[in-house]
Amino acid sequence: MNDKLINPSMYLMLLLISDFWELKRFPYRWPDEGAPDIMRRDILPSDYALDVRDTPVKNAIFVQVLNKNHPENEWVFELAKTNKWIVGVVGWIDLTEPKVESILKNAAENPLFVGVRHILDFENSEWIGRDDVQNGLKALEKLNLTYDLLLRVE
Numbered sequence: 001m002n003d004k005l006i007n008p009s010m011y012l013m014l015l016l017i018s019d020f021w022e023l024k025r026f027p028y029r030w031p032d033e034g035a036p037d038i039m040r041r042d043i044l045p046s047d048y049a050l051d052v053r054d055t056p057v058k059n060a061i062f063v064q065v066l067n068k069n070h071p072e073n074e075w076v077f078e079l080a081k082t083n084k085w086i087v088g089v090v091g092w093i094d095l096t097e098p099k100v101e102s103i104l105k106n107a108a109e110n111p112l113f114v115g116v117r118h119i120l121d122f123e124n125s126e127w128i129g130r131d132d133v134q135n136g137l138k139a140l141e142k143l144n145l146t147y148d149l150l151l152r153v154e
Contacts (some may be wrong), residue, residue: 018048018060020079026066029122045083061088063148064117068092073107080112088114090148095136104143115146 021028022042031039048060062076073091080086089112093103107113120128127133140147 018062019065020044020048020062020076021065025075026069026072028066045079045086049083049085059085059087061090061114062086063090064092064119066092067119067122068094073113077110077112086112088112090115090117090146092116092118093136095140096130096132097136098132100136101139101142104139104145108143108145113145115148116140117148117150119150121150121152 020043022044023031023040033040052058062080064072066072069092073089073093076086076089076091080089089110091107091113093107093116094100095116095118097103104116137147
């Protein structure tokens with residue numbers, strides 16, 4: 001289990017996993033034309049704060065929206081500086097990178113970084129079983145970081 005996520009003070013509050021996006025900032029593949037209207041707009045921390053203001057939810061962990069986009073990680077780390085209720089970031093890191101363990105160690109120096117997500121919808125079905133991906137997953141395990149998986153059943 002990831003010690004960064006196990007904070008006794010968090011037991012007293014609800015936590016929400018959240019995505020944020022600014023549609024003109026990054027080349028998102030979704031929300032696309034087929035997405036509900038409510039999703040085809042910027043979704044920012046101010047929207048989240050409004051949505052949860054009358055609920056017991058007090059904190060959120062951001063979960064990556066884009067594959068192959070390190071700048072999204074940095075953008076969310078910046079958002080977290082002024083939105084203290086962002087208590088964790090599951091970002092994107094290239095698990096196929098030969099120096100992935102070093103890259104993950106560097107990312108983990110930020111106390112908000114708790115793990116990696118890769119959206120499998122955009123990969124062929126063999127991607128997750130490749131040796132380079134498996135090496136990246138082993139590095140996550142070694143560093144006690146999470147791996148979040150997004151896939152859809154066809």
